[in-house]
Amino acid sequence: MSTMRLVSFLMRSLFMGMVAAIFLFLFFPDLLAPVISNEEKSPPELVTTYSDVIEQVADSVVNIRKFNIAEQNRFQNRATLSITGGSGVIVSATGYIVTNYHVIAGAEELTIELNDGRATIAEVVGFDAASDLAVLKINLDNLSFLPMQAELPVTAGDVVFAVGYPFGVGQVATMGIVSGMGKNFRVAEYEDYILTDSLSISGNSGGPLVSAKGELLGIVSSRLSTSGYSFAISTDLAMDIVEQIVANGRVVRGWLGFEGAPVDKTARDKYGESSYVVIGITEAGPADKAGMMPEDIIVSIEGNPIETAISLRKRIASYKPGSTVQMGVIRNEVAITLSLVVQERPTSINIPPATLNR
Template sequence: MIHALRYLGWPLLVGLLVALLIIQRYPHWVGLENKPEYTLQQAPLPTGPQQGPYSYATAVSGAAPAVANLYTTKVIDKPQQPLAKDDPLFQRFFGDSLPRQRRMESSLGSAVIMSPEGYLLTNNHVTANAEQIVVALRDGRETLARVIGSDPETDLAVLKIDLTDLPVITLGRSDSIRVGDVTLAIGNPFGVGQTVTMGIISATGRNQLGLNTYEDFIQTDAAINRGNSGGALVDATGHLIGINTAIISESGGSQGIGFAIPVKLAMEVMKAIIEHGQVIRGWLGVEVQSLTQELAESFGQAGRPGIVVAGVYRDGPAERAGLRPGDLILSIDGIQSSNGRNSMNQVARTRPGDKIDIDILRNGKPLTLTAEVGMRPPVENRPNK
């Protein structure tokens, strides 16, 4: 008996180990639950019905009537022979009296009806130098619009039409939007008529794009094409959150990178234009650049925030205050200066005539200068440095 157990013991033991390995590797073969080798955190099961939107028709029906199509015409005056001005033969016979060609050029755009009094917001680049602006409403009415004022530095313009019973957009809150929120772009792309496209908020606070002087764009992947400029960017409830302005595209068509001016900024510009005919901004008359690592080391200020004065406008507020090129601005009115754009926007929000303290570092020595903020002149009237 003992001899038989010794003879059969090893095969039985090996068979038992093999069975355990098979059960562990393929538990479902014997009816056991297959447990994964990793742990996943699962969301809890919903306790009620799902509340996802299946249509944005209500939002569109509320916002779309307040978005108008714009048709602008402008006179283009240019030489009949584009190269004539550089041709000595033409210059010899015609001098400065070269034959010129005048023609009308049409362009498309969109605008948003902001008030029942007939004020509309659109882009400055849509209406700039326009001889005539025709506004076509969704209800079929058409009328001529006049430009109340424009602000090239934010690319906004305010129009006025004289019609009654105007549909008006409902304002949203551009300062509370989140990346991932659904957006709808309404406009007149390529002149095909009013069109609605859908996307999400891709980013907020986009700047340094080289599009405008003051940039604080909402980025969206809702399709924006030529003709959408000046149209409405609305949220999922149909409330206005931005004015469609530009796209980044190598082909000229929509590639999912569109930009809109936040409605909060647009309303500030519109209010200033209606009340004053222009946007009144504070101005120091200074050009600055951010403090790079190399510049910080040259100033002996590695790791310290600041902005460098790159240029000072002649007889401007900064020059009168004693600011010089090469100065390192540490703070303006107690607010740390770590970004040139943010600091200049801070100055722009200051009322002209107010005085501000500027803490600087000059030749390694700290100084505090006091400047009286001036009024920012129009771009075409900007003084020389």
């Protein structure tokens, strides 16, 4: 009997619980909603200032004043002094400064003005017109600097700042986001640009492009900025060039003595995406001596496929003069391998174009 009463009690309790649950669900649904913590409801913190970033890099950015004496002509009684300017960034505690070559080209004297008020004359260590980069040197103590680092992560949408000295009004920082990386515009022979929508102002050329963490991402080159976008030479490209200039006063690049272009769609379908057609050869150059011919299809270099024409040029430039490079070539549907001895890239190159039948 006691067992029956226990079962009856449990059934009544279960029934009452179900009735209570249905009542709450119908008339008080909010009580059954999941509890959301205050942390989940809070919106992400809004960044309203990057003043700490600008303060962090400000003393590393310099104003460059270029002095030139204009030649006297028959309409003038005396020569005139021309003063133009640009920006630069100190990259070492020993006073090395990186800027654009076009900022300092033709200068008779260069004065460096620091953000802390000091000024001094700069020595030109060397330059590389092919990439539009130059290295200067100043002899001052207690210098702030932004070190050059390879392979810093840069992604479209990242916040960046261009810092420089436009219009002679003092240091100015403009903010934008990264729009693209690895861009090439054929304005220099060796290019690797970061494209941003930060405001480009005359005089910013040679200044740094920095990340929201204050890292040096590139060297601004505003000569490309008639579109309103800013272009910066990536640190990945600049770093090797600067190191060579500091060590040797110039840049040494490998050279194989041919010119080429990507193949058309028909040839890509036939020979693969990583193929490159030879369109010109320098007489007595490495390619000529190795037996390369116009219309040869290059499909590999040192056993590696060719990703783009730009990447091929960079790879060739990285080879040391005197080394031997194996190139996979298709000629008249036959695969052959050519051995080319790398030479140092000459300052002027004459490559007669070939007449292609493709």
